[in-house]
Amino acid sequence: MIRTIRRSAAFAVAGTLALAAAGCSAPADDAATAADEGSWPRTIEHELGETTIEAQPENIVSTSITLTGTLLAIDAPLTASAATTPDGELTDDQGFFAQWADVADERGVGVLYPGLELDLEAVIAAAPDLIVISTTGADATAEAYDQLSEIAPVVAVNYGDKSWQDVADILGEATGLEDEADAAVASYDAEVAEVADTIEVPEGEANAIVYYGTENDVAFAKLGGPHADLLEALGFTIADAPDELDTAPTERQDFAFVSIENAVATLTGETVFLVNGDDDTKADLLDEALFANAPAVESGAVHPLGATSFRIDYYSALDVVHTIAADFGA
Template sequence: MTGVAAAALALTACSSDPADADATASGDPAATADATDAAATDDAETGTWPRTITHEAGDTEVPEEPLTIVSTSITLTGTLLAIDAPVVASAATSVSDITDDQGFFSQWADVATERGVEVLYPDLELDLEAIEALEPDLIVGSTVGADATVDSYDQLSAIAPTILLDYGSSSWEDLAATLGEATGHEADATAVVEEFDALLADTADAITLPEQPVTALSYNGPDGARVFTATSPQARILTGLGFELAEPPLELASAERSDVVDFTAENLPTVLADSQVAFLVSATDEDVATFTADPLLANAPSVTSGNVVALGLTSFRIDYYSGTDLVELLAQTYGG
């Protein structure tokens, strides 16, 4: 794999419903939570403002439907674009083979250009003055990854209402729902998720699956590999298409988090011992050649059978756009 992994990088509302007020006044924590969730749903459905959004960094009141959104998370920008939220500027990462020449992810860079999205700041180096100069009415950011801005949450909140999300433990579909409510684009969020779900279902019906199970991994040569777990967005697409994931031997992991598990190069043959297909994330055919030439992997079933598949450079961070690219690639690979 190229150096893309470093460059790329995871609600409640007010209500005047008397039933909600009675539940909250009862002092029952479960009733209070239910009333708060119901209030959020009511406000989202009726389009009322203000709304209080609960997120990983706290609770944020959004006083009115935002018209000028900035994104400090390049990973979340794709989902904002997918739900047609009015994002005017986004943080950019370093220019690489997974970005355009501005540092926007290539899967949605053309959409950003069409909509006039500006570079908020380059190289994921937070610039509070640049944010303030745009006078946003909503700031969207992340608590995880290279684009995380959680340490500056207070400063960001002093500029505009700020929502920070964990895209590492949430699917893009869940993020779309949250961002849809925060931006007033609930209908757009629902529509884009339904469109993607239909594509996934249609593709699952159309493809012929290879021998199972499979492993999705980010291969780093002598530095080992990062295996994607069942909760990762990549794995969710694979299982949604009917693929069965091999269980990684967690006792051999060198590092572990909810969506990925790291393994050394020496342990990789054991990790892949049962996998009939190896899906290389953020990879090209050149990376497949490097993988299959690795002497440590010479006896891996996926290598001996020639079932090592590159999932493309956009597969590292999954949003609506890269997810669609991935499903279409798998449809071409196994469609006939």
């Protein structure tokens, strides 16, 4: 749900906030130094068009909780983020994802609005100089792009068809933090390479799935999606998801949703990774008679990747890498 406001009111409030912000801004010399960093203004091409950003952003808000993790990883000046409904395992008590909630707290990032229900008035009150949004997932706000663009420059990202590293490149350019983005990717890649050299990868293919019991479709990670990319970087061979069996109303680049009847014949990997899964999820799959003949179920080669593994960002990706290092370490 989107709380709408009149355009004239939006400009009036935004103008008032901008004047207030100007009254308490940093000294002119500091502002000039910041403006000199990189080349500004710059025009960013993104999922919904082109956006010109006049100066390096200093007050960024994110309407996408999924993209917030990457903004934190590149040390962007993020002041507020949308939050989801608090869940004791997946989030902190504010609704921020558990894998980076401590980092957000240390940096003073506030809740832009709760429950992933876009609140334009809250965005205006934050007085951002850049708004980062998603075009996919439950945190997508693409339908409000024009309204948000009246408040501040907007950069839209589809994280469903990109690795977090690709997202970091995009956001690094938009924020003038290319070096920080490169450093985050390099640090992560070095850790992946180190783990890949120390684990024993089983023979055969692997499936990476989201399994919530037989009353739900099973989501299979697609080749080229962030989960498959992560696992393949560690040396696993991921079986591709069957597009022709995908029940999702719109095609996604990260997962194919397969009915439970078809999932029985599709779970062919000698190894199965449970995205967003824990030991209870593993026990449920191993105990389900429908999957008794699946190779990984027969052998018990089922590996939970943890509750935070569904939304892949720098922090959750490292959590997955560490989980796999513990499971497959030589």
